[in-house]
Amino acid sequence: MTTTDRAPAAVERAAELRAALHEHDYRYYVLDDPAISDTEYDHLFRELQTLEAEHPDLVTPDSPTQRVGAPPLERFGTGDHLQPMLSLENAFDEAEMAEFDRRVRERLETEGPVAYCAEPKLDGLAVSLLYEGGMFRRGLTRGDGTTGEDVTPNLRTIDGLPLRLRGEAPPARLEVRGEVYMTQAGFAALNERQAAAGQRIFANPRNAAAGSLRQLDSSITAARPLLLCCYAVGVVDGSDLPATQHEVLAWLQALGLPVSPERRVVTGLAEVHGAYRDLAARRAELGYEIDGVVYKVDDLRAQRELGYVARAPRWAIAWKFPAEEQTTVLRNVEFQVGRTGAITPVAKLEPVTVGGAQVSNATLHNMDEVVRKDIHIGDTVVIRRAGDVIPEVVRVLPEKRPADAAMPQMPADCPVCGSAIIRPEGQVAHRCTGGLFCGAQRREAIKHFASRRALDIDGLGEKIIDQLVDTGLVAHVDQLFSLRAEEFARLERLAQKSANNLVNALAAAKRTTLPRFIYALGIREVGEATARALAAHFGSLERIMAASEEELCAVPDIGPVVARSIRTFFDQPHNREVIDALIRQGVTWEESEPGASDRQPLAGCTYVLTGTFSGVTREQASAALQALGAKVTGSVSRRTTAVIAGETPGSKVDKARELGVAVLGEAELEELLRS
């Protein structure tokens, strides 16, 4: 037999095998109803692999064999979502859920019960998949909601993700959203393999899923047990969406996309509760982690009517499960010194898994809490962890207390610098009096100064700062700017290239804004919002530094305690010296007239007006908004703050919804103008 007469048979057989494997994938991953055993599947798969190896031109991009990963990337590219990826509002109890349902009915002007599609809230990471002509083209992580990381080669390795949509006429373009996650069993097996290979152990299935998807080498992703579950559509072209969310999910499933088998329609609050209780009760048996139930108004027309606020739809909510609790033994209490010298007692625990993560430390907040909760070393304690927040000790089980258990005592001297510890009158926290003499406070102050929301010094992470402080290279933030690349390069594990990058990042960070600079100083009680308010009110650092407590109190939201703290900070000669040194090093920002932005509360906002209003003309509304500092434009873009719609609005409202831009009504316009 010659190759020429064998090839047609091979072509046919390859197509047959591909079709069969696609069908089996669909039955296994989407319908959860496999028709053949794993061994039979492997047989077919290997036959196709062999055929393709013999005839490389038979390989198609959607072949099931093409999930092995692509050559490693240097770094991820980025891509824009066709429609922004939104987040969900949360409800934490029945009352908040009832309040959500009430708001939905009020806005829809309906008395009767509302039908919701209830779906488990999967705890993985959100992705957006783009299909064109039925073929999987691109996949992005959520990123900032507008732009995400392009993880297409990694996503292609996920078995449950169809490389080609099913059916005769898939939509010309489909942007579909879903969660990439891992089962608990897959997670455990992965960690076992990691441990055996001396590789990194993941804290929980969500971290494992995220870490696996974000691999520059997609052949690593290919070996990870990742799953996909789709739950929403971004953009669809060339096909009409069904009328309801539950039908959308069925439609996605028919296209070959995996959706949750737990989805169901519930009507009215009683059934909403029922679905919640049911999933909460079966949570442990599902085999994968969920952290609540998502409810979406089922009728898509009603969804459009409800629209969006800021970054979340008004038509959906996540009713979260309560934080998970566990008991363990408190071995010791240590005292940590924070940026402002506040001393926090930290519980050192017998390690235990709570809410999917290993916990061995928990905060005890302050000594009042220790006394109130009657916490003794050696106690069996109940700890709680909710989402990503720091675990805390909820209560002790006194019946399990050993006879020799003692209450922890606040030391007299700072464990880091040996300075006296005091408890200022009227405050709950104990403080180290060492100020910037204290290594811990210095370290934390520098970390804060460099952090993303402060001067945002790219690459200057905790480990590097620790070394800079430990080696005595930097005692005050201004000294960062005189460091040379050679000095950085001498630090442990810092390559020359990173050292150069750091010097460049420091140079770039010198151009900042007044609010960032004030925030970066780390003045007690002055967070980002207060820093912005101070900058807006006074316009210049000099005026802020010269302001009396009384003058400071004239700033919106600043009270006597904050005013005192600001005054105290600037009265310290040491702090003034550091500020002078920073300016000498070339740190700059733009200043403005005092109160310039007080009178312009809408500065930086852009609105689009559409439709007719009953109280004002569009021109009047436009002029009034502009007088408050807003920009008013004629077309909607991602940068639009909100579209304000009167009666019979035009297509701008549709456009806004498409882009996830907020849509306000006349009542909200009036409210804005009153601001």
Ligand code: IVH
């Ligand atoms: S819908 C506009 N449905 O939760 C609606 N999200 O807090 C946007 N999530 O980023 C999301 N399960 O990663 C939706 N059944 C589900 C979900 C779900 C998990 C995640 C998703 C989203 C986050 C929002």
